[in-house]
Amino acid sequence: MFQEGFCTLLRRDFLRAGLTPAVMLSWHSFASALEPDHDQRYGDYVDPESRTILRLTGGSWDENPFGDGCWRSSWFYASLLVIFENDRKAYDSIAKKHGVSIDDAFHFIKHFSAHCSTSHGFKLWKHDKPFTRDQLAPLLYLLACIRKFGDSNEAREAAKKIVKDLSEHEEHGRKLSDKHGEIGPNLGFLIHSLCDSYGVVYRYKSHDQFYAAAVPEAARRSALNVKLQADNQLRRIMGRDPKSLHEVDPEKIAREWHRDYLQFCFETSLQVFNATADYEGTGKREFKVGGKTFDFGLDQAVNGYSVFNGLAQLSLLRVLHGNIDKDIKSWRGMLSKPARNKWGPAFELVAGTPINQKEIESYAGRHISRDLDNDIVMAQRPKKYMDGTFPPSVKPDRHTRLTLDYVILKALSCLWG
Numbered sequence: 001m002f003q004e005g006f007c008t009l010l011r012r013d014f015l016r017a018g019l020t021p022a023v024m025l026s027w028h029s030f031a032s033a034l035e036p037d038h039d040q041r042y043g044d045y046v047d048p049e050s051r052t053i054l055r056l057t058g059g060s061w062d063e064n065p066f067g068d069g070c071w072r073s074s075w076f077y078a079s080l081l082v083i084f085e086n087d088r089k090a091y092d093s094i095a096k097k098h099g100v101s102i103d104d105a106f107h108f109i110k111h112f113s114a115h116c117s118t119s120h121g122f123k124l125w126k127h128d129k130p131f132t133r134d135q136l137a138p139l140l141y142l143l144a145c146i147r148k149f150g151d152s153n154e155a156r157e158a159a160k161k162i163v164k165d166l167s168e169h170e171e172h173g174r175k176l177s178d179k180h181g182e183i184g185p186n187l188g189f190l191i192h193s194l195c196d197s198y199g200v201v202y203r204y205k206s207h208d209q210f211y212a213a214a215v216p217e218a219a220r221r222s223a224l225n226v227k228l229q230a231d232n233q234l235r236r237i238m239g240r241d242p243k244s245l246h247e248v249d250p251e252k253i254a255r256e257w258h259r260d261y262l263q264f265c266f267e268t269s270l271q272v273f274n275a276t277a278d279y280e281g282t283g284k285r286e287f288k289v290g291g292k293t294f295d296f297g298l299d300q301a302v303n304g305y306s307v308f309n310g311l312a313q314l315s316l317l318r319v320l321h322g323n324i325d326k327d328i329k330s331w332r333g334m335l336s337k338p339a340r341n342k343w344g345p346a347f348e349l350v351a352g353t354p355i356n357q358k359e360i361e362s363y364a365g366r367h368i369s370r371d372l373d374n375d376i377v378m379a380q381r382p383k384k385y386m387d388g389t390f391p392p393s394v395k396p397d398r399h400t401r402l403t404l405d406y407v408i409l410k411a412l413s414c415l416w417g
Helices: 004-016 021-034 069-086 088-098 102-115 133-148 153-172 185-198 217-238 242-247 250-276 304-321 326-333 336-340 345-351 357-365 382-386 405-416
Strands: 286-289 292-295 367-369 400-402
Touching (some): 069 102, 069 133, 069 405, 102 133, 102 153, 133 185, 153 185, 185 250, 185 304, 250 304, 250 326, 250 336, 304 326, 304 345, 304 382, 345 405, 357 405
Antiparallel strands (some): 286 292
């Protein structure tokens, strides 16, 4: 692992000891040997305590290494589990070369469950940034992969505890944090699916104030109609002769209607994601959903980064339900515009655009410099794919960082290719 902090301490101790310039020259040689080079490995990014995937610091890479740690770790470990399940040869190669394994994924989820998932919300490990919806989306993807892949019962129990916590937050209408911590009905649909998979009862308030900030007004009105239909259906049921109530399960019907509502919101969010392709990178202020034109005005809520997280949402459903679900086949088609607009191979894979495996393999050694981006996942930046910045031709050296995109793309190829 890159040891700049360690080297700084060594240099300080050398100076205190009054060492000669010759010895100091030797220290510089030693420090240089510890800096990143072309032999960087994914294992260099793994925090030993929490198994969080870090951003290495040093030089111009001066951000908190734990920043967006849950988001980055969830994407990486979910992808690693998918590869483990679907392409064992590729997994073994990655594990041997980079010093990572699915055990790191299991450790990460157990640590998150114990230290970051609480009754009051979620938090990031060793970082004061609020836990947001953007962190949650790939975490849900990882929870699905933990449920389906690998053989760690301890990790599954830890993941189940997180799913239970999410269900309780939904029941009480709690945010995961004070800033951008609303769960939202589109992610509520995924939580409902995870609850079914883990055998957890999905709970919700009978009079939810549904959050749909990223859904156009017309869509919200339609969603409200679904909710009203559910309420009316319940009134009809509860108004029956009590003797006949044994014929139905009011709670079951309420949950079915509520799930329909959540599914509608999820589908609508995909339409908004698809429409974002006409906005991101072009500056257009209008888009169409359901044949109607709307003023976008959502650049703070929906952008290429959010749509990239949408790939995790769809992949979660693919993991839980396989490739025969008709809804999933339809939903992946809702992301056709980002693929056509050349948002990068991740979007093309999920949308069903054929990708040459050689292109995916070319990402195995892709590095990035700080002047190009502040993170090590290129797929989240569709604008930079559209303008030709990505994928970069950066020579590996101590100033560059190995990207995580190869593992992410390999997994998406396994799921959707």
